[in-house]
Amino acid sequence: MSNGASGNGEGAGSSSGGGVTQSERTGILALLPVIVAIAALVFFAIQIYYMRSLTGAETPESQWGRSVYLFAGVEAIAFAAAGFLFGREVNRQRAEKAEARADKSQKDATDAKTTTADVLSKAKSLKELASLKAGGQTQKAARYGPLGAEAATVATQTATQADLEEVAELARRLFP
Numbered sequence: 322m323s324n325g326a327s328g329n330g331e332g333a334g335s336s337s338g339g340g341v342t343q344s345e346r347t348g349i350l351a352l353l354p355v356i357v358a359i360a361a362l363v364f365f366a367i368q369i370y371y372m373r374s375l376t377g378a379e380t381p382e383s384q385w386g387r388s389v390y391l392f393a394g395v396e397a398i399a400f401a402a403a404g405f406l407f408g409r410e411v412n413r414q415r416a417e418k419a420e421a422r423a424d425k426s427q428k429d430a431t432d433a434k435t436t437t438a439d440v441l442s443k444a445k446s447l448k449e450l451a452s453l454k455a456g457g458q459t460q461k462a463a464r465y466g467p468l469g470a471e472a473a474t475v476a477t478q479t480a481t482q483a484d485l486e487e488v489a490e491l492a493r494r495l496f497p
Contacts, residue, residue, distance in 0.1 A: 354405065355406070355409075357402070358402035358403075358405050358406050359402070359406075361398050361399050361401075361402035362399055362402050362403060362406075364395065364399070365395055365396065365398070365399030365402075368391075368392055368395045368396075371388070372388060372389075372392055375388055440496075443495040443496065444495075446491070446495065447488070447491055447492055447495060450487070450488055450491055451488050
């Protein structure tokens with residue numbers, strides 16, 4: 322039982338790295354730029370307060386010149402930090418909008434595929450009925466042949482008209 326001191330059970334004490342898990346470490350690293358940006362802005366505010374204190378008549382010109390020189394550098398860093406903080410929010414909103422557009426496009430594509438499959442299925446049914454009706458015309462002509470040429474022609478045309486109406490009715494039902 323050599324690990325009796327470290328075997329207190331499972332939980333926070335059982336992870337390596339001083340009790341900080343990988344996800345906690347990643348979270349801390351993700352916050353680090355924000356913390357640095359806020360610190361830069363706080364330092365900039367302190368610098369502004371300091372510069373205001375130097376505006377009196379007793380401040381030597383050389384000290385004022387050096388302070389303005391340093392203030393310009395701090396100002397640039399502070400503006401970059403503010404840009405980072407505000408730009409991050411703008412980019413997050415843009416990314417969310419882009420994801421919403423992508424989701425909608427994906428749904429539209431899925432709907433289009435479903436509609437296409439439905440239309441193709443209906444068209445196949447209509448094609449099969451039309452083929453059956455067209456193939457039956459030869460058999461009808463032979464069936465009505467004993468009536469005589471003129472009567473067979475009239476009977477075939479009537480049957481053909483009924484077949485066309487049946488195909489048209491199916492087309493209307495399938496494609497309203």
